[in-house]
Amino acid sequence: MLNDYRYNVGQFSVNLCEFSFAGDDVKDFLQTQSTFDIHKIQDSSFQLITFLDPQGRVESYGWLVRWEDYFSYLVPPKLLDKTIDRLNRFLISEDVSISDGLEAPFVFLVGPEASALAKNSKSGVLFGEPAYLVHETVPGVPVVSESELKTWRGLTGWPSFSGEDYKFELLTNQRLFDLSLSPNKGCYPGQETVSKIATRRGAAYSPVLLELQSPCTSGEMISFDKKIGTAHLCHNWNGFYYLESDLLRDFRVEGMKIHFSINNQDYEGIVRYYPLLSGDSRSKAQELFYQATEDFKSDKLEAAEKNFLLAIKLDPSYADAYESLGVMLGRLGRYQEAIELMKSLSQVDPKSVLAHTNMSLYLMKLGKITEAEEQKSQATIKSFQSFGDEAKRKELEISQKEKQILEWSQRERMFKEVLDIDPDDTLANYGIGSISVEKGEWSIAKVHLERVLEQDPKYSVAYLALGKALKGLGQIQEAKKIWEEGIKISASKGDLMPANQMQQELISL
Secondary structure: OOOHHHOEEEEEEEEEEEEEEEEOOOHHHHHHHHHHHHHOOOOOEEEEEEEEEOOOOEEEEEEEEOOOEEEEEEHHHHHHHHHHHEEEEEOOOOOOOEEEEEEEEEEEEOOOOOHHHOOOOEEEEEEEEEEEOOOOOOOOOOOOOOHHHHHHHHHHHOOOOOOOOOOOHHHHOOOHHHHHHHOOOOOOOOOOHHHHHHHHOOOOEEEEEEEOOOOOOOOEEEOOOOEEEEEEEEEEEEEEEEEEEEEHHHHOOOOOEEEEEOOOOOEEEEEEEEOOOOOHHHHHHHHHHHHHHHHHHOOOOOHHHHHHHHHHHOOOOOHHHHHHHHHHHHHHHOOOHHHHHHHHHHHOOOHHHHHHHHHHHHHOOOHHHHHHHHHHHHHHHHHHHHHHHHHHHHHHHHHHHHHHHHHHHHHHHHHHHHHHHHHOHHHHHHHHHHHHHHHHHHHHHHHHHHHHHHOOOOOOHHHHHHHHHHOOOOOOHHHHHHHHHHHHHHHHHHOOHHHHHHHHHHOOO
């Protein structure tokens, strides 16, 4: 059912405590106190925000709603007292009045079809999906159950509407950091601490998902007699189990396989970053396209057609979906429907040769010989055009390659001048080594990159480049060892970009 909401629409009702703000200084007060840039919240919309203490720990989170002439703040009931204390503590001389936080039911519509059903409502984002705050339940719209809502929140990392998962901890240790913070905003309590942690090594423990083959209990995660994280809720999704975890920095690498135990029970998991479920229409259309393809292979034609059509609905520019559905209908003898899909494909992708080739075939099947010949002619014309485009592309590639060679030469000359003075200079050796990797000069790259690591064993990106050089030389086991060591070094320093790239290289091997 959860995918039905993601691909269409669902609704749910939750109880929240509502604070209303009034007075001439409301915008300034909210701007200087909350983590989100209030000026980016449009009229008739809502946004998840947080309020911190001076040490950067979360004291309150909720949804700030911007009405025509005032703001309201919707807070989980368990945070009511904490929120009242936080707001009043920092309200000194501003012209701001805050109403009592009265608890009341609120209804949210969530999913790509929500906008067509939401009249005079407030818009925003929940679980990465378009969402609307409406006055009452909408007849005919499926209701998201409590268990489905918990799974949806858990796989996207959104906080609880009740406040049951509230943590009086640093913002940087929580998924709220990604969801409620305007990165370039300053001037709020705790901002200095948040910025310092975020721009250095990152939080020691931060939330990720672990993909498991079997369910897992909550508790401390132990690996080699060391605590590496804390496990929370476990969700069953698409044949796997996903464990909400606060994981140590050294292990927070996308795709990394880790072994751990909880209460003496052993587990193996793969690190997955939030959000597991994408709210992006194109991504969801691709999910449906792949599912439709599998359905077609399994002779589940009705399901395949439904998923192809839904993919097109979510992403009307998805050329592959038009083509695949058209081909499937053509094989089923539904030629006129297939022709209409190929016409749509031609509009979506004016350069498509197959749109006209397939139309010609299906028109021929219907006995429309003249029209079929016309489409065959169109296919020939576009085929010639594609040859011309290919020639232009190759010409551009040659031009770009010449520019790249010139750039390499200039950079190499600069680095060699440095190495003439100091043969052990790490930056210059890395420069020559990385350029040599780009050029495919693996042996030269290996010499310079090994020298970098001799001088500085914690030079994260040098492990990535050296592994590529070793792979290029066919030394696969040596490359794996270098990348495995590099991941440990990078993760311990908080350099997650090279760590993730090395993890992907290992997976590709």
